[in-house]
Amino acid sequence: MDYDLMARLSEADGVSSQEGEVASILENEFKKRGLKTEVDNFGNVLAYKSVGKNPLILGAHMDEIGLMVKHIDEKGFLRFIKIGGIDDRTLVNQQVVIRTQKGLLKGVIGMKPPHIMKEEERKCVVGHTSMFIDIGAENEKDALAMGVEIGSAVSFPTLFFRMGKKLMCGKALDNRIGCYIILELARNLPDNVILMGTSQEEVSVFGKGAMTASYRLEPRAFIAVDTSVAGDHPELKPDDAPLALGKGPCIALVEAGARGNVADRKLAQGIFQFAKKAKVPIQIEVFDGGATDASSVYNLRGGIPSIAVGVATRYIHSSVGVAHEEDVESTIKLLRVAIGSL
Ligand SMILES: [Zn+2]
Structure with missing residues (x-):
């Protein structure tokens, strides 16, 4: 695994709608691998060797959850909104970086300390509206x-590192792991296959960028390359979240309790066969709570066969995701067979 590239992808900032830094890494790396690239009106990055009618599309969303400045008070403290599904508890007293026209600004999320809290307050979760960002400003x-401006994007400066024998930890593993995987697939890409970094997946019920691009390109099939919730830690049971690290790619048959994508049966059967051919174990997932870009593509036009293939990740939607390198590698192996066959 190319950990330098993975670290660069994880540490790049790309809060939904401001994915430019990630997009330029993808564009450069696709070009290095000999592909043609384009960035569409919506900020999606497309890469291909050649493209004709009804291409196969593999989409990995580039954006990450984060915050956005909504108010600057007279003392120079910032209030913010959440971008994407963030649990307020993960925000308490975090370090942050704010992307501005003048460069990156450092700050911290502040709130009332426990000494001053009333007994009842200590028992409650502090909501993000009771937090603020301190950038060390003297006043507004x-x-x-x-x-800093209203609308500046805020992200977390978590450094990527390797952990134990084969694990990695970092922010935005959801979904820079997907971005890494499509960059690996860019080597020896067949004709009429598009690898796509998609924008704004985290901020809609279903991904926005994947939808606009797939409507335009009318793919013969769409594979979302993403991450999924691993349940192999002390606070989850297998019946809550059956996926585990190191057990192979996760194939999502159902997303968002069937309100989202229900994987096309023929496509799913194909993926199972490709896994056998690639000799990789797979984990099958029926997801009640979440969705991927597949859920924004399956019902476009006359219906587009869609499925999500992903890598199990612990502590997903926090700034400290944990994933297993063998899952990344086996997902690449599986998808390599898939793109050669579909
Ligand atoms: Zn994701």
Whole structure:
């Protein structure tokens, strides 16, 4: 596994709708691998050797969950909204970085300390509306002079690292792992297959970028390359979340309790066969709570066969995701067979 590339992808900032830094890594790396690239109106990055009618599309969303500045007070403290599905508890007293026209600004999320809280307050979860960002500004004017604006994107400066023998930890593994996988698939890509970094997956019930691009391109099939919830830790039981690290790619048959994509049966059977051919174990998933870009593509036009293939990740939607390198590698093996056959 190319850990330098994986670290660069994880540490790049790409809060939904501001995916530019991730998009330029993808564009450059696709070009290095000899593919043609384009960035469409919606900010999706497309890469292919050649493209004709009804291509196969593999989409990996580039965006990550984060925050956005919504108000600057007279003392220079910032209030924010959440971008994507974030649990308020993961925000408490985190370090943050704010992307501005003048460069990156550092800050911390502040809130009332436990000493001052009333007994009842200590028992409650502090909501994000009771938190603020402290950038060290002296007042509003100073904050503005530092470059912060209403609408500035805020992310977490978590450093990527390797853990134990074969694990990795970092922010935005959901879904820079998917981005890494499509970059690996870019080597020896067949004709009429599009690898696509998609924008704004985390902020809609279903992904926005995958939808706009797939409507335009009318693929013969769509595979979302993403991450999924691993349940192999002390606070989850297999019947809550049956996926585990190191057990192979996760194939999502049902997303969002069948309100989202229900994988096309023929496509799913094909993926099972490709896994056998690639000699990789797979994990099958019926997901009640979440969805991928597949859920924004399956019902376009006259219906597009769609499925999600992903890598199990612990602590997903926090700034400390944990995943297994063998799952990344076996997903690449499986998808390599898939794109050569579909
Ligand atoms: Zn995702």
